[in-house]
Amino acid sequence: MYNATMTDHSLYKERSVQNRYITLETLETCLKKRPAASSKILGKSVQGEPLYAFTLGKGETRILMWSQMHGNESTTTKAVWDMVNYLESSEGLAILEICTLMIVPMLNPDGAKAYTRVNANEVDLNRDAQELTQPESQALRDLFEKFKPDYCFNLHDQRTLFSVGQSANVATVSFLSPASNQEREVTPSREVAMKLIVAMNETLQRMIPEQVGRYDDGFNANCVGDTFQMLNVPTILFEAGHSPKDYMRENTREYIFHALIKALTTISKGEIENYSTSDYFKIPENGKLFYDILVHDPQVLNPDLAPGISLGIRFKEVLDGNRILFKPELGDMGKLDGFYGHETVNCLNQKDLELLSGRDEILDFIKNVGK
Template sequence: MIDHSLYKEASIQNRYITNAMLQKCFAALPSTSIKEIGQSVHKTPIRSFELGTGGKRILMWSQMHGNESTTTKAVWDMVNFLRSDDVLVQTILDNCTIMVVPILNPDGAEAYTRVNANQVDLNRDAKQLTQPESIALRKLFDDFKPDYCFNLHGQRTLFSAGRVEKPATVSFLSPSSNAEREITPTRAIAMKLIVAMDAMLQKLIPGQVGRYDDGFNDNCVGDTFQKLGVPTVLFEAGHYPKDYERERTREYIFLALIEALRTIANDALGKYSTGDYFNIPANAKLFYDVLVKSPEIINPNLTAGNAIGIRFKEVLGNNAIRLKPEIIDIGNLEGFFGHQTFECADSKDFDLISSQTEILDLVLHAED
């Protein structure tokens, strides 16, 4: 297994990643490999770079949603690996040409929002192409003529890998290319690539890989590219226990990227079956960041037997992300899980919740 720590890009950490923070990363690349493919609404350059000289052409882009930065970190770790002397590197670079857009939505990244500066979700603009960022990506797709596309995203902490108490640390999707969700030849290739990555990840995070919903929407970029005949894989960087900075998840996305490149470079897709794709459990929405049980013990205004489900809202301030707890549900939450779970009837748990003043205050002032 590749040692991620050898390739982790030290200049980018945590959740808030902007164009300005990537200057050191770009400076390490040959200038001839870097191109400006367009500009954002606020006229910020959108840059790409190219690695390798092989015939298998792979296009990947990250931070289409500006607040989904984990895959951007993993991409630069991948770049460091591909500039190393590892024995696998030459095989990948000789057989693949890799085009990377590390931040497609620089305005959204700066504001730490999903949408661009015009408040448009770029992943719902594949048909209309109303936004400069969407136009830039589509032109790059048309000009580069990829054989594979990697659509790199991040998902919230609420997702479980199936209906079990396992977070979906990484999720994948081979998007549908029609409303019938048929397994077209193009979609089958993407499925096999996902199976290859899942087989590797199961050795590291067993039961923590999920399968994203495949409802067809040709306003989504992945669905459109799949429809156009290019095998497209959606990567979703999710939650690893106690890893709200997503640094552990970063490692697993890095390893998944390298495994995908290895599989493509070695023409190894034939080893995998589309049937195994459907063995990956479908994502469910079963997690709260904090689950408080028996809250009526400390707040008598609440109904006995109910629980409180709290999720964290990510708030940008002073170039950092703060997690602000918010009550999402109060009721019978049987079958749901917490990344932290407190039982108010347990003195040890009560001491722990009391030390988290924001959460304690929410519980004390909650109403059914």
């Protein structure tokens, strides 16, 4: 469902950056387009890869954003380049009169190449905000202190298991205004972040109604977002999730693009106070109710299994060359009442079984569970 006045994402989609496996090499075309005067290298990764950053705009309001802090979370990286194309068009230039953006398109190039969450030292950079043991963490913190942002956007992906609350709706996009203390108080910086999230949610509800969730706000000072919120800078966690039949997350990148543009527009127009924190808490907190495939009555294919049970299959993302394969793994086995599948197969239904035709890996997996 699209609003007639909504920006046409296809006009700005960066075609050189697609699918799930996004590495520093993938970004080469985009990075070469950046003017030298606006680009910088923050430092180097554990394995010696450059940590690039660049600025856009000339306004007084300063926004810092970074993507692929977790190397295997690439959807927001794609959306960032779409956003850059928009901002450098006639449609987006007004934002750059008010704002200066500092963008780190890939904070963890080693993790991106290996398609892992952690860096080359097997450290989760989003749990290194206090000790700052890693060069990538140190580079981001140094940039934060020198750039002195008014807002921070922390860009991530989330797994396919998340639901919008306890509903049967998948959390395609989730947001969080991180807490800055154990009490999870609504501090002034947190309140600003909440209002920006309400603005983005308003836009996304016109595109993906009831598919926006609110991420858990348990406080953890080791997380970068919590730390920056503690330092009184409004910080927003973006979580790009699953959209039906969109494992490459090309649809989700569009939703993140629109969310970014809405946030930047709201900031540049001074419209944050048009939104209410009470509406932030109306966004349902994420549940964990989804499997990639929910299989009912699998004993039809596997006589070793007891009647009446279901299998909850989750995909493990495996790097194979320069592509990502989705390998089935057993998430749970049992009644599984109240859970949902991005795909549901009732083995007592011949039409459902036909959905598995030609999908030998899935069929073999079901047939061999418990053996």
